[in-house]
Every structure is written in structure tokens, then in C-alpha cells.
Amino acid sequence: MEQVKPRRAKGGRTSGRVTMATVGRIAGVSQVTVSRALSEPDKVSPATLKKIQQAIEATGFVPNAIAGALASKRSHLVTALVPSLTNIVYSSFVKTFSERMREFGYQILLSETGFDPRDEETLIAAHLSRRPDAMLLTGIHHSARSRQMLLGADIPVVEVWDMTSTPIDMCVGFSHVEAGRAVADFARELGVERAATVTANDERAARRRDAFAQRFLQAGGQSVEAYDCDGPASIAAGRGALKALVDEKGFASGVIFCSSDALAHGVLIEAQARGIAVPSEIALIGFGDQEFAAHLEPPLTTVLVDRERLGHAAADALLERIEGGEAPAAMVDLGFQIIRRGSA
């Protein structure tokens, strides 16, 4: 193939990069003045400001945030650890979190923690090495060494998507146990005697499942069948779950509480393919109130967690601590809400 344009040699910095010193030389001022022109423009005379701006324009100067961070001890970087980037449940609050932080001049260094909890420790160390001004963690279970590193870093830390009375620093989320119980109560009020759970491979989902099962039986329910998926939530997994529940466990009717809307959606498709009526034969409850939930047929009854609010609240908590005004609350319970629609 033809080389369309000149290619640069092996990744080296060949062209001397433009620094504030260069810009200053061209503008006829010192390097500090350039720095000031950028950070405190009112402390620089309009005339020199203009010369500096022209020099910046001419050279295409882009300030070196690395050097700035080293000198000022503020990186304007916030790091975030989330279980999964491809799961809309997490990516949606990351989105609002990022937007909020960006408004205040912070960039977000994101990493996926995935399934292995030991990886988190390595990731936390890697993130801390970038000297972030703050950090967001998903979940409240972290290794002792992780906690130690975080405490040692002496930065604001917010743990989201769960609640604890002993956060590393602050937490914003809701109680998964309460959510599971609330769904159980809701199901019992429906008058259903038999229940099943379909749960993805997720520690928090498991806590909802257990709380649901316990409360459902306590509240007079007859039985709860548990089906746990191997992997993450998906439509395919949901279809497989109903298949197993019906064919192998003989679950013929009752309510099914799924750990995510995607699973519930899969269950619904499978039910329709099998001619099982929803909600009359099987009542279906999802979790998350994803965009599509309201638009299925029948629309999905689910548990809403306000992920936008969560992202904003987490950002606000960090920002308050960074900017240094009032000490924000150590724990914020955003709660949840059961959204009743046609499926249950």
C-alpha cells in the first residue's frame, strides 16, 4: 500500500515540543508571565496578554499538565473504578459523574475492575500513582491494603452504588438489602405464593436476591427458587434462566425477580416464545429501570435507581471536599423506587 503521507519514525519525540519558555521568548516575556497569562489573566497587562496569545496561536502551544501537576500538587485528575464499562447500569452514572467533574475542570481516568476483586488492589495502586485529586470506587468491599493505600493517599474518596456506615471516606448509594426486601413485600402484596430469582454473577445482586428470598418466605410466601447465572446479565442469560426454571425446576407460575432488566427482558422473550402469559402466569420484576423497560410488551415492572442523581451526588461529594467548603455527609442514601408497570 502506498504511503499517503509522511510517517513519523518509531514513536520518538523528534520535534522539540513547545514550552511556556518558547512561547515567552516569542512574545518577548518570561516563562512565568506566560504561566500567569494562562492561569490568572487579569494579573497580566492586556498588551502582553495579546502578545502571548498570538505566540500561543503561532506555536500551537499546549500546556503540559504533567509538569503543572507536579509543581502544584494538583492533578485535576479524578480516577474512577467501575465493575464494567459495557454495562449500562454503571456506564450511565459514570457518564453523569464525568460530566459534572468536567464542568469543574477535572478529567476522569476510568478503569474496569471486572470480576476479580484482587485486581482492584493493583488498579488502585496504578490509579494512585497518577496522583488523582479524588477517587470514585464502586462498591464498599475493598481489601485491607486497598483501604490503607487510599487512606494514605489522603484524597477524597467516594464509594458508590452501595451503603455502609463505615465508608473509607464517603459513600453515595442505596441499600441492596432494603431493595430486595421491598421487592419481596411488593410481590407478596400481589398475592403471589411462589417466587423465583434470576441473578447475575454480581455480589450486590446476590445480596438483593438473599434479602428478597428471606423476606418473601418470612412474609408468608411458599417457596423461592433461585437460579444464578454464570456470567453477567444478558438477554441470552435471561432466556436460559427461564428455560432452566421451567424445564428443570418445574417452576410453572409465580413471580420472578431478576437482578437486572436485561435478564428480565430475556425471561420475557422466552416466556412469549413458550406461550407463557406475563403477568398472569408469570409476573416479572426487573432491576435498574433501563431505558427499554418501559417500552417492552408488557412494560416491565422494575426497581428504579436514579443513576444520574447518583453520578451527580458522587461528584458533588468529591467536589465539596476538594474545593474545601463544608464537609459533605459521610453517607448519602439515594434510595430506590419500585416502578409498577404491566409485567407484575
Added chain:
Amino acid sequence: MEQVKPRRAKGGRTSGRVTMATVGRIAGVSQVTVSRALSEPDKVSPATLKKIQQAIEATGFVPNAIAGALASKRSHLVTALVPSLTNIVYSSFVKTFSERMREFGYQILLSETGFDPRDEETLIAAHLSRRPDAMLLTGIHHSARSRQMLLGADIPVVEVWDMTSTPIDMCVGFSHVEAGRAVADFARELGVERAATVTANDERAARRRDAFAQRFLQAGGQSVEAYDCDGPASIAAGRGALKALVDEKGFASGVIFCSSDALAHGVLIEAQARGIAVPSEIALIGFGDQEFAAHLEPPLTTVLVDRERLGHAAADALLERIEGGEAPAAMVDLGFQIIRRGSA
């Protein structure tokens, strides 16, 4: 609420952070030796290595990557700009891209560009200020100033999810025009005379739509109705699209080419709600082959783009340039594949 644990004052660095100098002092060696112990352990005697490791353990030392980057001019940071984090189509290749880069010791600074193309310029500048070792961009349309900054940064750049013969540096993707044409040919081979398109607010989707429409008519098709959504793809938007197509444009039968599987899914749900048979009355073609596509009823015919491969290929292109071996190809066409299932 009670303070559960001591809280730190307004975001300040109070505790003197541990540096290599501190570690060295404790281990009884100089700071440089600590540095070497971390980066080239074989050049340090086993005895001192052990002392240093103990000192690191005792102090909880986490190296300052910012200082390291400044001194070495290598940040081990790669930045990526994607249109949306909440869209699985993009987040899935970001995931594989990140994993690959992380294997080689790079962290990923991610940002969402969103809809406004002017924002990209600001974001590129912000990212460049972190002095990344490489950069990933989604799409091939960038402002002149963006290109200038990127060229000036003198780092490997890969543009993904599209093709051009004049990339800034390298590109990895596929041709949206070819994809649109291929779908048109496929539809004509089905023997369908009438077509409609349902397209999300996305420049690349629009190019597929236009290529589809043009080719469909060229190939003897009778008509193509275009329905364009205001916002991003969603099931709700898909339902709305079919509603509009049927009720307002009188589209009664034929093939519908959707710019994403999510839209197609919405169209399918709406069709089922209206008692329109798929594929006999309306044949449905999606785009993306998302996880759920194969598991709908009927399973969705769609266009597969191997997003995992895309992520890996993009990472490999950058890595080859960074590590400095062979100059990788300036453009890599990953192609696409029409996956025929039950919906068309």
C-alpha cells in the same frame, strides 16, 4: 449523623507523602537506587533490593507517575475519545482496547465527545495536555485545528470505526458506505421492492443510510422512506419510528434497515404490538450484532462489526508505533458481515 471516623480537612495534602527519597533513607540507600530497584531490579543487588522492598512495604510508598512521566517523557497514558460511553457499540471496543493497552502497561484516559463536533477540539487539547503516549479517536472527521494539534503532538494516533485514505496517522475500521450498499444488495436479493430506513442521530449512520437508499433504488427497488430519529438509538425510538412510518408515511410492508440493533428491536416490539408479522410483512435488518440480536423472536438479521477485533487492532497499531518496531499499516479495513437470521 455521627462521624464514624476522623475526617480530613478541606482536601489538603496534610501528611507528607512518601517519596523515593524517604524510602531510600529508610533502606539506607540513595533515591536513585530506589528508582532502579523499581524499574531495573536486576541492576540492584539482592540484598539492597530486599531492604528497599521492606521500606516500600513499611511506608506504603506508591511511586509518583507524574514525576516519572515528566522526567522520562513517557506518560504510559493513552487517551481515547469516543462518541458515547453508554452506547455498547462504542464501549465494547473501548473495553478490548483498554484491556490490550493495559497489558502493555498503559492506562486509558477516556472522554465522551458527545454530539457537538466542536467539543472535540477542546477535548483533544485537554487530552494532549496530559502528554499521552498515543491517542485513539473515533471517526475520521476532525477540525483543522484538531489535526494540527495532533500532528504537533507527534504521537501515534489511530482513528477507528471508519475508513479514510488520509488518516491523521493510522485508521482501523470499515467503510460505512460499503456497509450500506451491502445491506441494500441483500435486501434486493430478498426480492423486496419497498424499503425504509430508521436512523439515529449519528453522522456515520447517516452515511450508511444514504448509501443504502442510493443502491437500493439503483438496484431496482421502488422506494425508500427515511425516518430519522432526533436522538441516539433506543428501543423507544425504534417503536416511535415504526409508528411514524406506518401511521404517517403509510409504510405497510417491505424491508426496514435500522442504524442499530436497538432501533430494530424497538421496531420489532412495535410490530408485534400491532400484529405486523416479521419477516413476512416487514423484514427487519439491524446494525451492530449486539448481544441480544440473536436472542430476539424472531432473531435479528443484522450487520456484524467485530468490535473486539477492532479494539485489539487499534491497540496493536498504537503499540507497534510506540514500541517502535515495524511501521504498522496506515489503514486497516476490518470489514463487516451481514448475519442473516429470522427477521429478514
Added chain:
DNA sequence: TTGTAAGCGTTATCAT
């Protein structure tokens, strides 16, 4: 308003 000088915590270079 502008400039000088001293860091920031590493890595690179050159000695020992």
C-alpha cells in the same frame, strides 16, 4: 505588572 529562583519527584547521564 513582570521577573528570578526554588522546588515538585522522578529518570537519564555520567562517575565512582
Added chain:
DNA sequence: ATGATAACGCTTACAA
């Protein structure tokens, strides 16, 4: 195998 010293490109006093 280890150390001293000079960058790296900024910000933060402090001076002028």
C-alpha cells in the same frame, strides 16, 4: 552495584 547531578516544564513564593 551505587551515587551525584542535571534535567523535565511547570507553579509558587518573593523581589523588583
